Amino acid sequence: MDLQSLPLPESFIRACIAKGITSLYPPQAECVNQGLLEGKNQLISIPTASGKTLLAEMAMWARIAGGGKCLYIVPLRALASEKYEEFSRKGVIRVGIATGDFDRTDAYLGENDIIVATSEKTDSLLRNKTPWLSHITCIILDEVHLIGSENRGATLEMVITKLRYTNPGMQIIGLSATIGNPAQLAEWLNAALITSTWRPVDLRQGVYYNGKIRFQNSERPIQAKTKHDDLNLCLDTIEEGGQCLVFVSSRRNAEGFAKKAAGALKTGSPDSRSLADQLRKLRDRDESNILADCVERGAAFHHAGLLRQERTIIEEGFRNGYIEVISATPTLAAGLNLPARRVIIRDYSRFSSGLGMVPIPVGEYHQMAGRAGRPHLDPYGEAVLLAKDAPTVERLFETFIDAEAERIDSQCVDDSSLCAHILSLIATGFAHDQGALASFMERTFYFYQHPKTRSLPRLVSDAVLFLIAAEMVQESQGRLSATQLGNLVSRLYLNPCTARLILDNLKSCEAPTLIGLLHVICVSPDMQRLYLKSADTQLLRTFLFKNKDDLILPLPFEQEEEELWLSGLKTALVLTDWADEVSEKQIEERYGIGAGDLYNIVDSGKWLLHATERLVSTQISELSSVISTLAIRVQHGVKPELLPLVALRNIGRVRARSLYNAGYQDPQSLVNAGIPTIARIIGEGIARQVIEDISGVKNSGKKKYNNDGESREKTQYLT
Numbered sequence: 001m002d003l004q005s006l007p008l009p010e011s012f013i014r015a016c017i018a019k020g021i022t023s024l025y026p027p028q029a030e031c032v033n034q035g036l037l038e039g040k041n042q043l044i045s046i047p048t049a050s051g052k053t054l055l056a057e058m059a060m061w062a063r064i065a066g067g068g069k070c071l072y073i074v075p076l077r078a079l080a081s082e083k084y085e086e087f088s089r090k091g092v093i094r095v096g097i098a099t100g101d102f103d104r105t106d107a108y109l110g111e112n113d114i115i116v117a118t119s120e121k122t123d124s125l126l127r128n129k130t131p132w133l134s135h136i137t138c139i140i141l142d143e144v145h146l147i148g149s150e151n152r153g154a155t156l157e158m159v160i161t162k163l164r165y166t167n168p169g170m171q172i173i174g175l176s177a178t179i180g181n182p183a184q185l186a187e188w189l190n191a192a193l194i195t196s197t198w199r200p201v202d203l204r205q206g207v208y209y210n211g212k213i214r215f216q217n218s219e220r221p222i223q224a225k226t227k228h229d230d231l232n233l234c235l236d237t238i239e240e241g242g243q244c245l246v247f248v249s250s251r252r253n254a255e256g257f258a259k260k261a262a263g264a265l266k267t268g269s270p271d272s273r274s275l276a277d278q279l280r281k282l283r284d285r286d287e288s289n290i291l292a293d294c295v296e297r298g299a300a301f302h303h304a305g306l307l308r309q310e311r312t313i314i315e316e317g318f319r320n321g322y323i324e325v326i327s328a329t330p331t332l333a334a335g336l337n338l339p340a341r342r343v344i345i346r347d348y349s350r351f352s353s354g355l356g357m358v359p360i361p362v363g364e365y366h367q368m369a370g371r372a373g374r375p376h377l378d379p380y381g382e383a384v385l386l387a388k389d390a391p392t393v394e395r396l397f398e399t400f401i402d403a404e405a406e407r408i409d410s411q412c413v414d415d416s417s418l419c420a421h422i423l424s425l426i427a428t429g430f431a432h433d434q435g436a437l438a439s440f441m442e443r444t445f446y447f448y449q450h451p452k453t454r455s456l457p458r459l460v461s462d463a464v465l466f467l468i469a470a471e472m473v474q475e476s477q478g479r480l481s482a483t484q485l486g487n488l489v490s491r492l493y494l495n496p497c498t499a500r501l502i503l504d505n506l507k508s509c510e511a512p513t514l515i516g517l518l519h520v521i522c523v524s525p526d527m528q529r530l531y532l533k534s535a536d537t538q539l540l541r542t543f544l545f546k547n548k549d550d551l552i553l554p555l556p557f558e559q560e561e562e563e564l565w566l567s568g569l570k571t572a573l574v575l576t577d578w579a580d581e582v583s584e585k586q587i588e589e590r591y592g593i594g595a596g597d598l599y600n601i602v603d604s605g606k607w608l609l610h611a612t613e614r615l616v617s618t619q620i621s622e623l624s625s626v627i628s629t630l631a632i633r634v635q636h637g638v639k640p641e642l643l644p645l646v647a648l649r650n651i652g653r654v655r656a657r658s659l660y661n662a663g664y665q666d667p668q669s670l671v672n673a674g675i676p677t678i679a680r681i682i683g684e685g686i687a688r689q690v691i692e693d694i695s696g697v698k699n700s701g702k703k704k705y706n707n708d709g710e711s712r713e714k715t716q717y718l719t
């Protein structure tokens with residue numbers, strides 16, 4: 001089907017042609033034939049790289065041409081940025097990205113034609129009654145199979161259910177590569193199901209054992225250049241001009257493999273050396289940089305412990321062909337568009353608590369295998385599993401290659417998330433009594449999967465009882481409404497259990513210590529906690545021996561709760577060190593974590609402290625300023641005396657400390673010293689900008705704040 005024959009805006013067609021897209025792939029043509037451009041709902045379950053994004057864009061441009069507005073919902077922030085950039089490149093239409101704080105309506109975003117957002121952000125926009133949501137005429141659900149994900153699925157399902165309720169006529173497009181029960185999901189969405197196994201590049205799936213890859217109908221010998229099978233498979237592909245992705249189960253394995261591959265590749269290129277320099281500059285320390293050392297030779301590792309900028313450099317470097325092999329944990333398979341000629345799935349079992357090592361889900365295998373073969377660049381793609389012995393070869397074919405992906409099951413009645421969603425339904429006026437709540441819940445995928453369930457009304461009424469006891473919901477003559485606290489908790493996007501935990505524990509505490517306060521926040525269901533490792537035991541024991549009395553929460557008796565309590569303590573200790581200006585390197589070494597982990601918990605801690613401050617200001621106002629100061633300390637990683645300095649744009653923890661130690665302790669002292677003196681400490685450019693900012697504030701009365709726009713708390717330090 002010729003793209004130019006379609007009723008789509010000329011500018012869109014021109015932009016596609018410029019990218020080399022002139023006609024539709026067969027599954028794309030099928031979607032168009034089934035009414036994609038006329039606003040029909042579709043669940044599109046087709047393989048990776050078969051062009052789902054283009055389908056979403058065609059549907060969106062068709063709606064926008066008719067005066068509509070589209071919401072593109074993704075599971076990860078990194079994917080939101082990738083899609084935002086991709087849609088923006090076509091020009092003409094206005095594209096916005098919603099990734100900011102959870103308690104804002106982001107009214108300005110409504111001016112865009114397409115808004116890209118994560119499901120959590122969309123949920124928070126719904127809870128804050130964002131007006132432009134009612135103008136949405138098309139939603140795209142990227143990676144819609146994540147409705148079955150234990151931790152994220154419930155939010156996605158509730159978001160879809162709410163939007164279908166408020167915007168009944170809108171078009172719904174679900175995109176997914178791997179679903180075991182697509183017909184059921186399509187029926188729930190009232191969507192036509194489009195499935196296909198067509199791929200733009202032929203995919204060969206096989207198992208490596210004893211010097212050969214066995215495919216379904218053929219074999220391929222692999223030369224043994226080293227004693228490592230996984231490495232030989234890589235070198236074989238690189239030698240014939242391809243690239244490799246190697247999936248392994250842990251960060252340590254990813255780093256180990258990249259080092260091994262770098263050792264074998266040896267030389268690298270001027271381009272890979274320049275990438276390595278970029279990586280070294282990101283970490284302004286003299287320490288050895290293993291990632292940069294590997295990249296210099298054309299190998300890299302990729303996992304959640306890396307900084308976001310590091311991951312972006314690696315992804316770009318791989319797309320441009322400067323990096324020949326990436327070893328990665330499975331997070332890389334979740335959505336990012338990073339194909340390679342050969343994908344090696346080296347570790348296909350994973351540790352599961354209580355079960356030991358279990359095979360990874362078939363859906364996950366297909367996600368990884370689907371990355372094989374770069375359209376227009378590779379003649380074919382190969383996905384290869386590694387067998388340890390002959391009997392395993394057959395077993396791997398059965399367990400993964402020939403197996404169907406798992407069914408997806410609704411997660412929306414899981415206890416803690418159900419309470420949060422019921423509160424939001426009451427607070428935002430979706431339902432005012434138990435009957436309305438039950439009939440809303442009957443619109444969910446859960447009810448679609450369990451139409452005969454008798455437990456739904458009970459689950460709903462248990463959640464309501466919990467919310468009444470938690471003083472977040474009140475009932476009068478059968479009518480439910482949110483209390484002031486309930487409204488606040490819903491708007492702050494807090495789990496009601498988190499809010500209760502914080503209020504109950506801080507209320508009874510006259511002068512909480514820093515660690516005590518952070519520990520409460522870090523055990524809450526909303527905190528992203530660090531994993532406990534056996535090496536942490538000593539560190540935590542030593543801390544408890546000396547400082548147990550600083551904690552607010554007592555050590556629980558139940559083993560499962562104890563684990564949570566201890567991992568919360570580890571996370572709180574990291575945040576405390578960060579706020580006490582311990583260097584990043586020391587923190588990483590002390591707790592065995594990566595820079596990306598530190599970034600993630602600082603981000604999560606900052607948001608929860610901000611929410612805590614809002615919570616306590618209504619009930620325990622005397623703690624409000626303590627927490628507001630702590631929130632800024634955690635945000636910037638500084639001791640209290642640096643707060644006036646980090647309020648300035650482009651002054652972070654390192655520059656603020658240098659200025660402070662040189663005797664400049666507040667903005668006025670910088671102005672008094674003058675640009676030449678300050679430039680000697682923080683460089684000419686920054687010194688000029690900072691002093692101009694401060695003078696500008698004084699002259700115009702307008703304030704210039706530090707880089708992320710979170711200015712509210714900082715104003716007090718600029719006087």
Ligand code: ADP
Pocket residue numbers: 019020021022023024025028047048049050051052053054337375
């Ligand atoms: P998916 O989301 O299904 O994994 P993408 O939408 O990322 O796949 O598409 C993979 C690649 O194929 C992209 O580079 C895209 O531009 C390209 N592509 C999509 N449709 C076509 C087409 N009809 N003709 C040529 N290239 C296409």
